[in-house]
Amino acid sequence: MVPRATIRSRVRSRRRYRYPVRIRRDPIERGAVEHARVLRRRPAAGERTAWRILRNRQMFGLRFRRQHPIDGFVVDFYCAELRLVLEIDGAVHEKTAKASYDKARTSHLEARGLQVVRLQSRDVSESRLKELLQRLRTNRSPSPHRGEGDRG
Numbered sequence: 001m002v003p004r005a006t007i008r009s010r011v012r013s014r015r016r017y018r019y020p021v022r023i024r025r026d027p028i029e030r031g032a033v034e035h036a037r038v039l040r041r042r043p044a045a046g047e048r049t050a051w052r053i054l055r056n057r058q059m060f061g062l063r064f065r066r067q068h069p070i071d072g073f074v075v076d077f078y079c080a081e082l083r084l085v086l087e088i089d090g091a092v093h094e095k096t097a098k099a100s101y102d103k104a105r106t107s108h109l110e111a112r113g114l115q116v117v118r119l120q121s122r123d124v125s126e127s128r129l130k131e132l133l134q135r136l137r138t139n140r141s142p143s144p145h146r147g148e149g150d151r152g
Contacts, residue, residue: 032069039067046088046121047076053126059133073105082136085114090121
């Protein structure tokens with residue numbers, strides 16, 4: 001073990017500040033992470049089918065995360081490259097209380113710049129997902145090159 005005085009002298013030589021400065025990322029709510037873990041262990045039939053198709057970059061080389069927490073919500077599938085949230089809705093989502101919650105949740109995620117797509121659980125198939133992702137990939141607007149944005 002290295003003596004504390006040695007550690008302090010090494011740290012001081014590299015720092016510009018008198019006290020340590022820590023840069024922290026936004027903390028993810030622990031409850032949302034635990035809830036996502038539980039949902040990963042017990043997927044619904046439609047989610048299981050979709051994950052079998054989407055995992056390991058099988059679909060167009062896109063990486064999907066399953067049961068991913070975003071702003072306290074746990075979304076079924078998330079693709080960071082497309083900024084896409086894919087929700088697989090079962091029969092529970094057809095009830096009026098759940099439908100209004102889903103609508104509010106969708107508007108919140110869209111306000112963050114995410115594109116939310118909802119599929120019925122019975123409609124999940126490889127051909128349907130392939131068609132959907134192909135359409136989303138071609139409609140995506142490319143990022144402006146350096147100096148070409150609205151700020152010139």
